[in-house]
Amino acid sequence: MMDEIDRKILNLIQEEFPLTERPFAKIGKSSGIGENEAIERVRKLKNKGYIRRIGPVLDPKKLEYMSTLCGVHVDEDKLMDVVEEINTHSGVTHNYEREGELNVWFTITAETEKEIEGFLANLEERFSLKIYTFPKKRIFKIKTFFQV
Amino acid sequence: MAGSPEKVLREIVYDFPITERPYHEMANTIGMSEEELIETLKYLKKEGIIRRIAAVLYHRKASYAYNAMVVWKVEEKDIERVGKMMASFREVTHCYERDNGGYWDYTIYTMIHGKSMEDCMNVVKRISKKVGIVNFQIFFSKREFKKTSLTMNHE
Numbered sequence: 251m252m253d254e255i256d257r258k259i260l261n262l263i264q265e266e267f268p269l270t271e272r273p274f275a276k277i278g279k280s281s282g283i284g285e286n287e288a289i290e291r292v293r294k295l296k297n298k299g300y301i302r303r304i305g306p307v308l309d310p311k312k313l314e315y316m317s318t319l320c321g322v323h324v325d326e327d328k329l330m331d332v333v334e335e336i337n338t339h340s341g342v343t344h345n346y347e348r349e350g351e352l353n354v355w356f357t358i359t360a361e362t363e364k365e366i367e368g369f370l371a372n373l374e375e376r377f378s379l380k381i382y383t384f385p386k387k388r389i390f391k392i393k394t395f396f397q398v
Numbered sequence: 399m400a401g402s403p404e405k406v407l408r409e410i411v412y413d414f415p416i417t418e419r420p421y422h423e424m425a426n427t428i429g430m431s432e433e434e435l436i437e438t439l440k441y442l443k444k445e446g447i448i449r450r451i452a453a454v455l456y457h458r459k460a461s462y463a464y465n466a467m468v469v470w471k472v473e474e475k476d477i478e479r480v481g482k483m484m485a486s487f488r489e490v491t492h493c494y495e496r497d498n499g500g501y502w503d504y505t506i507y508t509m510i511h512g513k514s515m516e517d518c519m520n521v522v523k524r525i526s527k528k529v530g531i532v533n534f535q536i537f538f539s540k541r542e543f544k545k546t547s548l549t550m551n552h553e
Contacts, residue, residue, distance in 0.1 A: 266452055271432060302453075304451075305413055307451070308449065343545070349538050384507065
């Protein structure tokens, strides 16, 4: 179980992981523990599956990458084959089964629009699908912070 | 600048080692000094190419087990105002205006995370009441097939 210090660390490093030579010394200082204990605690939080990773979060827009949300209806009997194929693309960052007629929803990011179109066209043809795309027009919020 | 930003983006790991001097370790691997790596990362942050350097959590573990995609039918003239209002809800993690894909006529797409399905539903009700939009649909996630981060080192 997490204690108060773990929570403090998680809330802190979710916002920012220090960009300094000894990041854990800084994290320790802010949470009232030593550097070694900070390292130990973060390792434990990662091993227990609370932390997915620590690292850079990129802005695809600044990289001038193209991205879009896709929704598609896939019949149950070929669902896993389709999912597996979708997930092979390294630019597919989210892929969920959802309730509703369009039961598979994923996001894809690539360097060019052409690459995305090609990938989707290939999926459609191979599995006889109709993929709908919902590219974003305005961003009102992207938040990835979760109070723990 | 000594370390090329492009090289750093393509070659560093997106899952930092949890050690006393992670930047030192990563710098060694890609063949630059610790200082160069830190400076380059600072530059990339300043330019906004790196949104932030941070821990990314597993929401499920952190007990936000349910996520609902809620799509709302909002008229063009109201999108800016309504989008901002929806974004102000703590439980709304993502809020976009999106193209309707030629599939339906929903224009605002929100992601809502909650500890239970009921939690999510209550948030949707509160939003609907506050913004005065009653035409919406909720799609709860059933299975997560992939959730990862965008990286540039396609390993």
